[in-house]
Amino acid sequence: MTSSPAARPCPLPRVVLVFGTRPEAIKMAPLLHALRVDGGFDVRLCVTAQHRQMLDEVLELFELSADHDLDAMTEGQSLNGLCARLLERLEGVLAAEQPDLVLVHGDTSTCAMASLAAFQRGIPLAHIEAGLRTGNLQAPWPEEANRRLTAVFATLHFAPTESARRNLLAEGVADAAICVTGNTVVDALQWMCRHLDELGWRPPAGPLGQLPEGAPVVLITGHRRENFGEGFEQICHALAELARRYPQVQFVYPVHLNPQVRGPVHRLLGGIANLQLLPPQDYRHFVWLMQRASLILTDSGGVQEEAPSLHKPVLLMRTATERPEAVAAGCVRLVGTDAVRIVDEVSRLLDDPAAAREMRSASNPYGDGLACRRILARLREYFGLAQGAPA
Numbered sequence: 001m002t003s004s005p006a007a008r009p010c011p012l013p014r015v016v017l018v019f020g021t022r023p024e025a026i027k028m029a030p031l032l033h034a035l036r037v038d039g040g041f042d043v044r045l046c047v048t049a050q051h052r053q054m055l056d057e058v059l060e061l062f063e064l065s066a067d068h069d070l071d072a073m074t075e076g077q078s079l080n081g082l083c084a085r086l087l088e089r090l091e092g093v094l095a096a097e098q099p100d101l102v103l104v105h106g107d108t109s110t111c112a113m114a115s116l117a118a119f120q121r122g123i124p125l126a127h128i129e130a131g132l133r134t135g136n137l138q139a140p141w142p143e144e145a146n147r148r149l150t151a152v153f154a155t156l157h158f159a160p161t162e163s164a165r166r167n168l169l170a171e172g173v174a175d176a177a178i179c180v181t182g183n184t185v186v187d188a189l190q191w192m193c194r195h196l197d198e199l200g201w202r203p204p205a206g207p208l209g210q211l212p213e214g215a216p217v218v219l220i221t222g223h224r225r226e227n228f229g230e231g232f233e234q235i236c237h238a239l240a241e242l243a244r245r246y247p248q249v250q251f252v253y254p255v256h257l258n259p260q261v262r263g264p265v266h267r268l269l270g271g272i273a274n275l276q277l278l279p280p281q282d283y284r285h286f287v288w289l290m291q292r293a294s295l296i297l298t299d300s301g302g303v304q305e306e307a308p309s310l311h312k313p314v315l316l317m318r319t320a321t322e323r324p325e326a327v328a329a330g331c332v333r334l335v336g337t338d339a340v341r342i343v344d345e346v347s348r349l350l351d352d353p354a355a356a357r358e359m360r361s362a363s364n365p366y367g368d369g370l371a372c373r374r375i376l377a378r379l380r381e382y383f384g385l386a387q388g389a390p391a
């Protein structure tokens with residue numbers, strides 16, 4: 001399950017990155033590359049595989065290989081069962097590696113358990129994408145609690161925005177422990193967009209390749225636990241009605257592998273001609289889909305941060321967001337999960353090009369693609385290493 005204990009002949013500071021889900025992997029991939037290229041650190045990667053297939057796709061795409069793979073995912077896993085497996089298995093990795101710093105990302109169970117495991121072994125912790133808050137422990141659930149827990153243990157807090165920094169200060173975190181960097185998702189997205197451009201990439205034959213030229217595309221994703229049950233039923237009813245009302249529009253929905261999502265979505269939305277239910281798309285395909293979309297309907301965290309960089313309007317199927325910046329900028333609109341409201345809001349953007357244009361014109365508040373350089377510079381400072389070129 002884990003590789004053999006790593007002896008410590010290397011004088012460089014040892015940093016262990018721990019992540020386990022698709023979004024963490026996408027957002028940590030550019031940082032992992034930056035740390036390895038830098039050469040000033042002994043970098044180790046531990047994947048928990050809280051996600052299996054959805055994680056492996058990202059590892060393959062970004063050519064990342066793990067030093068430890070905890071293989072934690074089980075079908076339909078419970079939060080407590082998963083957390084227990086993670087904590088138990090992380091203990092072995094941290095004991096073997098004896099890192100100088102553990103780096104975690106975001107708000108997942110992997111993030112929270114790796115933070116707790118590091119703390120209980122007395123290992124300093126750095127939190128990437130720190131300081132996001134709704135102030136409501138039920139939304140997002142359980143992610144709001146995971147973020148707060150990690151903040152309690154972190155030595156270094158890498159906040160993506162000024163407002164995230166203010167949230168941390170309000171909780172009593174010392175200013176000197178916070179570094180505002182932008183979100184590493186912008187680094188990853190820019191890399192992928194360049195990659196697609198350089199390759200002149202076009203989708204292969206199959207559902208994406210067959211999207212009718214010029215047809216408007218509405219891209220959909222959804223997986224939040226607080227939307228399970230009634231919320232997902234409402235979302236599905238809205239999508240069925242929209243597909244009926246707008247036969248010229250293609251509705252494309254890569255469906256998350258969680259059985260609590262797959263079940264209702266396939267039951268309520270199967271067999272609609274202009275509504276394609278697809279498996280999760282690898283990041284290259286998904287970025288292409290975001291570029292191709294006229295608007296995006298989602299409850300995802302990462303998609304809220306990426307879409308503004310691509311100037312795509314986002315309708316957010318949640319009642320609260322820990323990412324208020326894009327809402328304030330005007331490119332993301334909170335619409336909740338009521339079917340009537342979703343149908344109205346999507347219709348408004350499809351029927352009124354000026355309304356969609358206005359949302360597209362807002363600027364991206366989540367960064368400039370240099371987040372990893374800023375994190376690297378702060379890590380070098382933390383370990384007393386000479387600085388490279390400034391970010």
Ligand code: UD1
Nearest residue numbers: 021050051052053054055074075076077108109257258259
């Ligand atoms: C997790 C995170 C959530 C994050 C989301 C990103 C927690 C509590 N939740 O939610 O914050 O937004 O990932 O997608 O950390 N599954 C597969 N294959 C995969 C991935 C998932 O089959 O590659 C199925 C399994 O049955 C698994 C279930 O989905 O048990 C749930 O996975 P889990 O990571 O517990 O929850 P997510 O809803 O994915």
Ligand code: UDP
Nearest residue numbers: 023026254280281282283286300301302303
């Ligand atoms: N994503 C992807 N394929 C998909 C759906 C999403 O690669 O089929 C990417 C998306 O671009 C973003 C990340 O996955 O970078 C978001 O993951 P998710 O919505 O599962 O989690 P969240 O961000 O809500 O934690």
